[in-house]
Amino acid sequence: MIRTPLRPLARILDARSKGENPDVIERENIRRRHAEMQDKTRQRAEGRLLVMGGFFLCAFVVIGARMGMLASTEPAEPFANAAGSAIAMQRADIVDRDGRILATNFDTFSLYAQPPQMVDPVAAVDGLMTIFPDLDQDRLLKDFTGKRKFVWIKKRISPEQKQAVHDLGDPGLLFGPREMRLYPNGRLAAHVLGGAGFGKEGVSAAEVIGVAGVEKQFDGYLRDPANGAKPLQLSLDLTVQAAAERVLYGGMKLMNAKGATSVLMDVHTGEVVSVVSLPDFDPNERPRPPVSGDQSDSPLFNRSVQGVYELGSTFKIFTAAQAVDLGLVNSETIIDTSGPMRVGGYPIGEFKNKNYGKISVADIIVKSSNRGTGRLALQIGATRQKAFLGSLGMFDPTPFEIVEARGGQPLFPKQWGELSTVTISYGHGLSTSPMHLAAGYAAIANGGHYISPTILKQPGPQYGPRIMSTEAAHAAQLMLRKVVTSGTASFGEVPGYVVGGKTGTADKPKPNGGYYESKVIATFAAMFPANDPKYVLILTLDEPSVVAYGEERRSAGWTAVPVAAEMIGRVAPLLGLRPHVEPGQLAGITLTSN
Template identity: 35%
Template sequence: MIMKLFRSTFSGSKNASPESAILIDGNHKADANRGGNRVALAMIAFILVFATMGGRLIEYGLRSPETVSSIPPSNRLLASRPDLHDRNGEVLATDIRTVSLFAQPHKIIDPDEVVEQLALVLPDLDIKKTYRKLSSKSRFQWLQRQLTPGQQNAILARGIPGIGFRPEKRRFYPGGPTASHVVGHVNIDNVGIAGMEKFVDGQGLGDLALAGLTVDEALEPVQLSLDLRVQHVLRDELSAAMERYKAIATAGVVLDVHTGEVIALSSLPDYNPNDPVDALKKDRLNRMTAGAYEMGSTFKAFTTAMALDSGHVTMNSRFDARKPIRIGGFTISDFHGKKRVLSVPEIFIYSSNIGTAKMADVVGIEGHRDFLKRLGLLDRMKTELPEVARPSEPAKWKKINSVTISFGHGVATTPLQTAVAAAALMNGGKLISPTFLPRSREEADKVMRHVMTEKTSQSMRTLMRMNVEKGSGRNAEVEGYWVGGKTGTAEKVVNGRYSSKVRFNAFLSAFPIDDPQYVVLVIVDEPKPEEGKKYATAGTNAAPTVQAVIRRSAALLGVRPKFGKNGEALLQSY
C-alpha cells in the first residue's frame, strides 16, 4: 500500500488522495531531520576534538621549556649549586646544562644492535657492561652520564627505541687547574667532594640535596677571597720554578696580613677539576694545607720573635757562636759559620743554628712550646678548606727537641700555618685565622688574638728587611716594594735519617716591609742545583720565585712602589 502511494505521488497520479500525499511528505522530512542531527553531532564532536588538541598545544606552548625539552635553555635552568666567584666577580665555578643517556631494557628488542649503534657515537662506551645492562630485566639503566649536545643529536638521529635522555647539570671550571686546590671539585652527581665546593655543601646545600629538595630560583653566587689575577701569577711562577729547578713539587700562598684572607694559593702538581681523574694521586696533594713539613730555617723567625718578646733578649744581645753545640749525641753547627760572637741581627742574617738554639735556651723548653702553640703552629688549623693536616711535635719536649725545633727540625706544620704565624710577626702581633672568604679588617679584629707586642713585631720587620738587604734573601728583592724575608733550607728524612742531598726549601716574605700588607710564602720540594751551581738552597730557588711573584702581582694588589733611600719617589728631568 505504501509503495503504491509512493508511486502515485511521484507519478503525478490524479487519483492520489491529499491525505496520502501528506503522509509521505511527513516521513521524508523525519528522515532528513535525523540525518541533519547526525551531521551536527559529528561536527560538534570534531570541533571538540580539535578544540581539545588546540587547547593542549596552547598549554604546552605556555609551559616553561624545562617541562617540554630534553635540554632547557641555560637562562631557564635552575641552578643546583651556586656559582663560585673570586673577589672581583670572576667566575671560578658554574653549572652548565647537559644530558645523560639511559635505557629501558624492557623496551629493547635487540641489545646487540643497540650497543652497536651507540658505540658508533660513544667510542669510549664499555661494550660488555652496556650489553649486560640492556639484556637485564630492569626497567631503567644509566648508560652514560653528561653527554655533549653533539652526542645527543647523533643518538637521536638513529631513532633507537628504549633509549632516552635526562636533563642534568654539570659543574664547569672556566680556569681549569688555575685554582683547583682551593675551589675543589664535585662528583658525577654534582656533589662537592673537595675544596670550597665541599665547604659550600657543608653549609646546608648538601642536606637539601640529600632530602631531595630543590629551589625555584637561582642561588646567590658564593664569593671567595681569591684574586684570580694573582692566583694565575702565583701558579705560573710556581710552574716555572718547578721546571727550572727540577723539583718534585712547588707551592705558595699570598696572604693579607690584616684580614687573614687568602688572596692566592697554589700547589703543584695540581689537576683539572673539569676532569678530576688525577685528583687522588699522591703527588696531587695540596701541600699548603694538607701536607705537614719541617719548615727549616723559616722557623728561626719565630724563635727570634719568641726571644725578643720574652724580654730576656734584645736586639743588642750577643751569643757565642764560635763552637758547635753537642747535645744528646748530636752536633749542631752552622752551614756557613762565622765562628765568632754574633748579635741578634747577625744571627738572623747569617741564619746561625748555634745562635738561634742559644736564644731558645734562654726562654726555656716550656716557654718555647707555649710560644709556638700561641702562634697556632702546633694545632690543627681552622679554615674553610676541609683538607687540613694536623701538625706533629714530640710527645715530650726535651732540651734536644727545643734546640732542633728552634731552627725548624722536629716539628712539622702546614705551610699555610707558617704564613699565618708570620703575618702575626708583621701586623703588630695579631694572630688572625686564615679564610678563603672575604673578610674586612673590622671583622678580622673581632676574631684576632694578640700573641706578641707591637715592639716585637717592629723588630721582626727590621730583621726581615735586613735579611733581604744583606743576608740569604737577596734574590727576593723587588725594587720599589721593600721586601723582607727569611730563607729555610730543611734536610728531608730519607730512610729514617736526615739527608743533606734531599731538601725542602722555603722562603717566607712580607711586603712592603715598612707597612706590611701581604705575606708571600713559596716552597720548593727537592730542587736540584742549577747548572754550574754546587748547592740548591732556598736563597737560590725559593727566594727568586717569591721575587717574581711580588714583581708581577704587587701592582694588581694595589701596592704602590716607593723609591729612594727614605721611600720617596725620585723625580728626574730629561
C-alpha cells in the same frame, strides 16, 4: 506559593445554578495543573542539557588546544616519576673577591637505555661505540640483549653527543636532564674549589654535591635554597691567582722540583688572596684518588695545607721575636755562636760548618745561625717556647676553610726537652704546613696579633689575640728586611718594592726514619712592603735542584727566593701596591740652596 483549588466554590455554585456538571470544572483544572507541571519539568531538563552541552564544548576546546600545542612543539622523551622525595638540583655559584665566576652550573643530559623498547640492540651498540669509544662494547651488548630493563650509559653528555645519539633513532635510548658543575677557568684554583659530583640520582634529576675543597666545606650553604642562589664569595683574586700559578709553575720547572706551593695572605684581614699547589688538576675532570704509593705525589694532594714539612730556618725569626718580647735580648745583643755546642749529647752545627763567632741577634737571623738561635731558645726555655708556638696555632690543623685542611695535623715531639727546644728553634723536629707558617709570619707583619687564615672575603681587619708586643714585631720586621739586603735572601730584592723575609732549607725525612742527603724542602717566607707590611708570601719547593756557577744548588736562597721575587714583582701591581722609585741624580745639575 498560591495553590488554585480544583473545585472552586464560586464556579461550582454558578455551574449548578445553570444546570452544568461541576465535575467538568475539576477535570479541566486538573488538566491545566498537569500541563503547567510538564512545562516546568521540560524547562528544567532543557536547562540541564544546555549546561552539559557547555561542559562538553569547553572540554572539546581544551583537548583540541592541547593537541594543537603538542603537534606544534618539539618531541620530548616521556619521564615516569615515582613517588619519593624531590631531588634538589640548584647549587649556588662560587665567585672570587670581585664577583668573577669560579664555579657555576651547566645544563646537560644523561643517557640511559630501556632494552625492552629497543628495536635493534646490536646496531645501537655499534652506533654508541662510534660516539663513546670509551664504553665497554661487550658489556653494553650483554646488558642490551639480556633481561635488564634499565641501563645507565653516560651520566653526562655534551649537546653534540646528545644529537648524535638522537640521530641513531632507537626509541630505547633515552635522555634525562642533568645540572652539572662547571669550572670555567679549568685548573685555576683547583685545590681550593675541590670539585663536585652526583649524589642522589634519578632518571629526571640528580643532586650535585661537593666532594672536596670549598665545594664540600660549604656544601650545605651552596645547596640551601633559602640563600636565594646568593653566590659564595671567596677571598681569592682571580688575576693574582692566575699570575701566581704561572710563576710558580715556571719556577718549579726551572728549579727541577717535584712539587711546589705558595700562599699569599693579607696580614690584617687573614684573607688568602692566592694559594697554589703543584702539580694540580682540572676539577671539571677530577681524577680518582690513588689507591697505592705516596699520596703526596698525587695531583689531588694540597701541599699548602695537607703537606706538613720541617720548614727549617724560617722558624728562627719566631725564636728571635719571642726573645725580644720577653726582654731577654734586643736586636743588638751579642750572642756567642762559636762551637762546639752539644745538647743532650748531640752536636749542634752550622750550615757548611761555618763559625760566625760573636754576633748580634739581628746577625743571627741574617746569617741564619743554628747555634745562635739554639742559645736564644735555651734562654727562653721549653715551656715558654711551646706556649708561644701554640699561640701561633702550630700544634693544630689550620682553620683554613677547606676540608683538606683538617688533615694537616702538625707533627711535634711528645717529650719536649732541651734538644727539642734547640732544634725546633731553627725549624727541625716540628713539621707544619705552609699555611701555618703564613699565619705565623702574619702575626709579625701586622704588629703582633694572631690572625686566622680564611678563604672567605672579609669586611675588614680580623685581629685575634695579641701574642707579642708591637716593639718585638717591629724588631723582627727589621731583621727580616736585613736578610734580603745583606743575608741569605739577597735574590729576593724586587725593584720598587721593599721585601723582607727568611729562607729555610730542611733535609727531607725518609719514610722509615732518617733524612735524605740530597733531597730538601726549600722555603722562603716573605712580607711586603717590609716598611709597612700588607701581605705575607710563603713559597715552598719540594726537592729543588739547580746548577749555578758550575755547582749544584738546593738551598732556598738559590731556589725558592728568586721564584718568590718574581712572583712578588708580578702580583704586587695587581694588588694595587704602587712601586717606590728612588729619584735619580740629574746629570750635570747641582742643587744648591740660597
